[in-house]
Amino acid sequence: MKIAFTTKGENWDSMMDPRFGRTEYFLVYDEEKDELSSFDNRDVANEAHGAGPRTAQKLFEINPNVLITGNGPGGNAAEALKESGIQIFVGAGDMTVKQAYEAYKSGSLKKFG
Amino acid sequence: MKIAIASGKGGTGKTSLSVNLASFLAKKQEIVLVDLDVEEPNSGIFIEGELIHSENKHKMIPEWIPDNCTLCGICQKVCNFHAVIKMGTRIMVFPQLCHSCYACSELCPTKTLPMIPQKIGELKHFRKKNLNFVESKLLIGEEQAVPLIKQTHSYIDKTFSDKILKIYDCPPGTSCPVIEATKDADFVILVTEPTPFGFHDLTLAVETMKELGKKIGVVINKFGFEHREVEDFCEKENIPILARIPNSRKIAELYSKGKLIYPEVEGLANQFENIISHIQEEVAK
Amino acid sequence: MKEIVVISGKGGTGKTSITASFAVLGGKEVVVADCDVDAADMHLLLKPDFEFEEDFYSGLIAEIEQEKCIKCGKCAEVCRFDAIPIIDGKYVVQPLDCEGCGYCYQVCPRDAIAMNEQNVGKWFVSNIKTGTVMVHAKLGIGLENSGKLVAKVKNEAKRLAEEKQKDFVIVDGSPGIGCPVISSLSGSNLVVLVTEPTLSGLHDLKRVYELVKKFGLKSVCIINKADLNKNISEKIKSFLAENEITLLAEIPYDETFTKAMIEGKTIVELSESNIGKIIKKSWETIKKY
Numbered sequence: 001m002k003i004a005f006t007t008k009g010e011n012w013d014s015m016m017d018p019r020f021g022r023t024e025y026f027l028v029y030d031e032e033k034d035e036l037s038s039f040d041n042r043d044v045a046n047e048a049h050g051a052g053p054r055t056a057q058k059l060f061e062i063n064p065n066v067l068i069t070g071n072g073p074g075g076n077a078a079e080a081l082k083e084s085g086i087q088i089f090v091g092a093g094d095m096t097v098k099q100a101y102e103a104y105k106s107g108s109l110k111k112f113g
Numbered sequence: 114m115k116i117a118i119a120s121g122k123g124g125t126g127k128t129s130l131s132v133n134l135a136s137f138l139a140k141k142q143e144i145v146l147v148d149l150d151v152e153e154p155n156s157g158i159f160i161e162g163e164l165i166h167s168e169n170k171h172k173m174i175p176e177w178i179p180d181n182c183t184l185c186g187i188c189q190k191v192c193n194f195h196a197v198i199k200m201g202t203r204i205m206v207f208p209q210l211c212h213s214c215y216a217c218s219e220l221c222p223t224k225t226l227p228m229i230p231q232k233i234g235e236l237k238h239f240r241k242k243n244l245n246f247v248e249s250k251l252l253i254g255e256e257q258a259v260p261l262i263k264q265t266h267s268y269i270d271k272t273f274s275d276k277i278l279k280i281y282d283c284p285p286g287t288s289c290p291v292i293e294a295t296k297d298a299d300f301v302i303l304v305t306e307p308t309p310f311g312f313h314d315l316t317l318a319v320e321t322m323k324e325l326g327k328k329i330g331v332v333i334n335k336f337g338f339e340h341r342e343v344e345d346f347c348e349k350e351n352i353p354i355l356a357r358i359p360n361s362r363k364i365a366e367l368y369s370k371g372k373l374i375y376p377e378v379e380g381l382a383n384q385f386e387n388i389i390s391h392i393q394e395e396v397a398k
Numbered sequence: 399m400k401e402i403v404v405i406s407g408k409g410g411t412g413k414t415s416i417t418a419s420f421a422v423l424g425g426k427e428v429v430v431a432d433c434d435v436d437a438a439d440m441h442l443l444l445k446p447d448f449e450f451e452e453d454f455y456s457g458l459i460a461e462i463e464q465e466k467c468i469k470c471g472k473c474a475e476v477c478r479f480d481a482i483p484i485i486d487g488k489y490v491v492q493p494l495d496c497e498g499c500g501y502c503y504q505v506c507p508r509d510a511i512a513m514n515e516q517n518v519g520k521w522f523v524s525n526i527k528t529g530t531v532m533v534h535a536k537l538g539i540g541l542e543n544s545g546k547l548v549a550k551v552k553n554e555a556k557r558l559a560e561e562k563q564k565d566f567v568i569v570d571g572s573p574g575i576g577c578p579v580i581s582s583l584s585g586s587n588l589v590v591l592v593t594e595p596t597l598s599g600l601h602d603l604k605r606v607y608e609l610v611k612k613f614g615l616k617s618v619c620i621i622n623k624a625d626l627n628k629n630i631s632e633k634i635k636s637f638l639a640e641n642e643i644t645l646l647a648e649i650p651y652d653e654t655f656t657k658a659m660i661e662g663k664t665i666v667e668l669s670e671s672n673i674g675k676i677i678k679k680s681w682e683t684i685k686k687y
Binding site: 122123124125128152153155158191193194212213214215216219220251253254256258284285286287288292308309310313314317320321324325335338339340360362365366368369370371 | 407408409410411414439442443458476478479494497498499500501504505513537539573574575580594595596597598599601602605608609612623626627629630651653656657659660662
Binding site: 056060076 | 195196198199200203207
């Protein structure tokens with residue numbers, strides 16, 4: 001499974017970013033290959049308008065199976081992601097990426113939408 | 114003639130002044146009162162009248178018709194607001210973000226994004242004898258006030274003759290809804306209060322109106338606190354103070370009940386006469 | 399770290415005065431964010447030192463490079479905002495009317511149009527008199543308050559709160575129901591609705607609450623100038639009860655509020671104020687949410 005996280009940094013000890021649209025980075029963990037890759041989203045975070053949809057599109061291109069985040073995508077982004085098939089889990093806003101992953105695996109995060 | 118009533122700070126008494134001035138003048142002449150504070154219109158609370166006309170107001174947004182779409186992505190490329198996004202094999206439109214520039218629609222090589230109207234609010238026109246009251250209200254969650262304000266202006270210009278005196282109750286602040294609301298005004302009355310917040314926000318409002326090249330005057334509401342900055346500022350900048358409405362619990366109570374003030378408070382009618390004659394003189398110059 | 403946002407719908411209810419009081423009561427436990435960027439006033443009570451200042455850019459404005467322009471008029475033709483009139487024989491973009499959509503840029507046959515980042519204002523980080531920091535901003539006049547500057551102020555405040563390990567961010571929210579309020583509200587843990595017992599106040603409270611409900615945010619309410627109109631106070635209380643919004647406090651109409659502001663103080667800084675006590679109690683309750 002490919003699992004994406006909204007984060008403030010580029011490694012397992014980084015803090016999660018609770019936001020979706022203006023998240024600073026996406027970290028993607030490929031479970032099969034045990035590989036962690038990062039995607040810089042800061043140019044979108046800097047946009048005046050439409051950060052949600054733009055970030056949703058970026059995520060769509062990354063094509064993970066699961067997204068783990070804090071508050072969940074806002075109206076526009078949620079709309080955009082609805083038919084993407086990506087499963088979204090929320091509640092990890094105050095954790096490190098590692099903690100968020102563990103919380104997800106143990107089933108303690110809430111499913112969004 | 115068009116008189117706009119604006120302010121920097123919220124809650125200074127714009128609506129209170131607008132409805133009272135309009136009602137007072139309507140005793141002798143035909144008046145149009147327009148509530149352009151479309152996010153939170155309140156004048157209607159004070160005016161009773163018969164509903165003459167109501168209409169939905171729309172903004173144009175693109176709609177994706179998949180049939181001829183080649184997924185070239187030009188629509189997304191030309192949209193500076195990210196209101197049009199290509200998600201795989203789908204084009205998604207985000208109406209809230211759309212500024213109705215028509216770029217995606219007109220630059221689309223296969224005419225796949227025709228523009229369609231989407232409701233953004235409602236305009237209502239009431240009348241009681243000499244007083245015409247027009248109010249526009251934005252739908253909740255609708256983010257942009259400017260398109261609705263613009264369309265309200267068009268309705269007023271289309272419906273009423275130039276000769277009728279029009280009073281516009283404007284939104285507070287200095288950002289673009291206020292600019293749109295005061296655009297065509299012949300004179301702008303800035304309502305303030307004699308407090309640090311009132312003074313600070315007045316300076317911003319004056320700066321804005323000067324940028325627009327507007328003739329202005331100040332009405333000091335809740336007058337009576339020992340704070341001279343507003344008066345000193347007006348004197349220094351040569352801005353006429355058109356009226357001083359006293360700080361009074363009685364006035365606050367009348368307002369709270371949705372009642373007009375000038376019938377019950379001595380001296381206000383005179384102050385209103387002064388406001389109008391000053392403005393008429395200024396505009397005639 | 400909890401984020402508390404104070405909004406009102408209607409202006410003049412006392413939102414900023416009350417938020418500033420919370421800031422004073424919170425002292426070193428909080429970071430303050432003044433998100434009312436169109437008419438920011440908290441600084442008048444909290445004495446910021448503007449230690450850090452940065453220009454803020456948001457949105458684009460078109461500019462025609464006259465040397466390249468062949469005056470074909472295509473730009474003016476496609477502009478839906480009438481932002482490109484002919485002045486002294488030249489096509490000139492009017493910044494106050496330009497929406498930054500870039501359509502003109504797309505169609506210019508000579509690439510004579512540049513889309514420039516617009517400087518819409520400044521944001522600041524200040525040390526304030528209570529011994530903590532405040533993030534605030536000044537939006538330039540006549541500009542589109544897109545919510546981005548609000549977001550910037552809020553996020554910087556949150557970042558600072560995390561960095562300095564403060565317990566709360568107190569946000570003075572924007573008025574109305576548009577973009578800037580939505581931006582003020584996003585991600586908050588608790589919304590404090592400040593209203594007044596006037597028909598206008600009730601009307602605007604209902605409208606802004608619809609927005610709060612849409613985002614599923616927890617909220618409480620303070621009725622300011624509560625004894626101005628008992629009838630409407632009751633109506634407000636019914637509305638609150640119907641919607642399960644906790645009534646946090648009722649503050650009586652009292653000019654001490656304004657008098658304190660004139661002295662550059664928040665009401666809680668006046669030692670013998672009855673209102674001060676009510677606000678203190680509210681703050682204690684808020685902290686527990």
